[in-house]
Amino acid sequence: MSETSSLIIGLMSGTSLDGVDGVLADFAGGAIRTVSAAFTPFPPELRSELMALQAASDNELEREALAANGLARCYADCVHQLLPQAGGPVAAVAVHGQTIRHRPELGFTRQTNNPALLAELSGIDVIADFRSRDIAAGGQGAPLVPAFHAAAFGKPGGVRVVVNIGGIGNISILHGDGRVSGFDTGPGNVLMDLWIGRHLGKAYDEHGAWAASGTVHQPLLRALLDEPYFRQPAPKSTGRDLFHDGWLDARLQGYAALPPQDVMATLTRLTAVTIADAIRAAHAGIDTVHVCGGGAYNATLLRELGAALDGASVASTAALGIAPNRVEALAFAWLGHRFLQRQPGNLPAVTGARGPRILGALYPA
Numbered sequence: 629m630s631e632t633s634s635l636i637i638g639l640m641s642g643t644s645l646d647g648v649d650g651v652l653a654d655f656a657g658g659a660i661r662t663v664s665a666a667f668t669p670f671p672p673e674l675r676s677e678l679m680a681l682q683a684a685s686d687n688e689l690e691r692e693a694l695a696a697n698g699l700a701r702c703y704a705d706c707v708h709q710l711l712p713q714a715g716g717p718v719a720a721v722a723v724h725g726q727t728i729r730h731r732p733e734l735g736f737t738r739q740t741n742n743p744a745l746l747a748e749l750s751g752i753d754v755i756a757d758f759r760s761r762d763i764a765a766g767g768q769g770a771p772l773v774p775a776f777h778a779a780a781f782g783k784p785g786g787v788r789v790v791v792n793i794g795g796i797g798n799i800s801i802l803h804g805d806g807r808v809s810g811f812d813t814g815p816g817n818v819l820m821d822l823w824i825g826r827h828l829g830k831a832y833d834e835h836g837a838w839a840a841s842g843t844v845h846q847p848l849l850r851a852l853l854d855e856p857y858f859r860q861p862a863p864k865s866t867g868r869d870l871f872h873d874g875w876l877d878a879r880l881q882g883y884a885a886l887p888p889q890d891v892m893a894t895l896t897r898l899t900a901v902t903i904a905d906a907i908r909a910a911h912a913g914i915d916t917v918h919v920c921g922g923g924a925y926n927a928t929l930l931r932e933l934g935a936a937l938d939g940a941s942v943a944s945t946a947a948l949g950i951a952p953n954r955v956e957a958l959a960f961a962w963l964g965h966r967f968l969q970r971q972p973g974n975l976p977a978v979t980g981a982r983g984p985r986i987l988g989a990l991y992p993a
């Protein structure tokens with residue numbers, strides 16, 4: 629480990645399963661600064677294997693180990709894209725891994741990865757496995773980004789709301805007195821991606837154009853909203869363990885005649901209203917929300933979110949200085965920085981853990 633370097637690389641591959649977002653960050657003097665960013669898409673075979681590993685399947689122990697090796701190679705590619713901009717030693721690579729199971733109620737979460745191989749391929753200390761200590765302390769192990777949102781976006785004396793819309797959605801309410809609340813709201817893009825993939829063979833609905841061509845179907849929306857997770861009190865977190873194709877297909881029974889673009893419009897509305905309801909329940913009278921994650925590029929979704937919040941203004945985190953597609957990777961760089969300082973990374977008020985804990989495990993170079 630380079631004790632003197634303030635540079636840390638953060639790597640995030642999230643529930644959308646599109647690839648690896650990486651940032652090279654500089655934490656010198658207590659600042660949080662992005663030096664450069666990179667994206668490494670997953671090779672198609674790795675993506676489909678990671679997708680298959682989201683549910684129980686044949687010979688999954690061996691297949692998971694092989695996928696972890698493939699992932700580590702993708703992470704190493706992303707690190708090698710970022711290193712030329714470092715201009716000096718990098719203290720550590722902080723890597724999330726790929727969630728393939730998230731079952732805090734059973735006492736585990738699994739972010740597959742081979743951090744030892746990444747340390748070998750990069751020659752840099754690797755910090756991995758950020759969620760399991762929080763779960764060991766009775767927490768959800770997620771969401772972890774609210775602590776980073778508070779550090780990067782908090783506004784003393786005023787309330788800020790940050791919404792991450794990745795595969796899953798999660799909110800952070802940053803209160804003016806320093807208190808932070810937050811939880812996973814439910815589906816972000818995961819159901820929309822699934823639906824457009826099935827009908828148009830596309831990875832996602834570019835700018836929400838397809839959804840905008842359809843009409844929201846109220847009975848289907850009510851059927852989708854009739855999911856106990858939405859009413860469950862925080863702390864709570866979720867993932868593809870709940871929101872997968874089987875979940876959607878069960879609720880679509882009886883709606884086979886609906887035009888697919890109407891289903892898309894309804895799924896987009898579902899994401900917007902579940903996020904808006906969660907924000908309203910956590911704090912009344914919000915006039916602005918800041919969105920990050922890939923959903924920030926879906927104009928229809930942002931319009932729906934503003935409407936569901938009674939006309940509140942919806943901006944991207946770019947307005948606060950960090951591009952929406954960089955926030956999560958930067959959050960993991962920050963969590964790596966906390967680990968190196970032996971500072972807690974979790975917020976017990978968010979995850980429900982018994983107390984603050986240092987998150988992560990070190991694989992020396």
Ligand SMILES: Nc1ncnc2c1ncn2[C@@H]1O[C@H](COP(=O)(O)OP(=O)(O)OP(=O)(O)O)[C@@H](O)[C@H]1O
Pocket residue numbers: 640641642643644645646792793794795796797816817821831832833834835836920921922923925926927956
């Ligand atoms: N131009 C765009 N138009 C519409 N949607 C987009 C656009 N760009 C990205 N997205 C959406 O954002 C998703 C990727 O978001 P992101 O990378 O934040 O997710 P993630 O980090 O994998 O998920 P999570 O935060 O749940 O772990 C894509 O799958 C797509 O649905």
Ligand SMILES: CC(=O)N[C@H]1[C@@H]2OC[C@@H](O2)[C@@H](O)[C@@H]1O[C@H](C)C(=O)O
Pocket residue numbers: 642643727730737769770771772773774794795796797798812865866867956
């Ligand atoms: C178990 C897991 O990987 N959860 C992810 C997922 O993607 C969004 C949401 O669900 C959030 O809970 C979390 O990611 C972010 C980075 C978090 O921990 O805050």
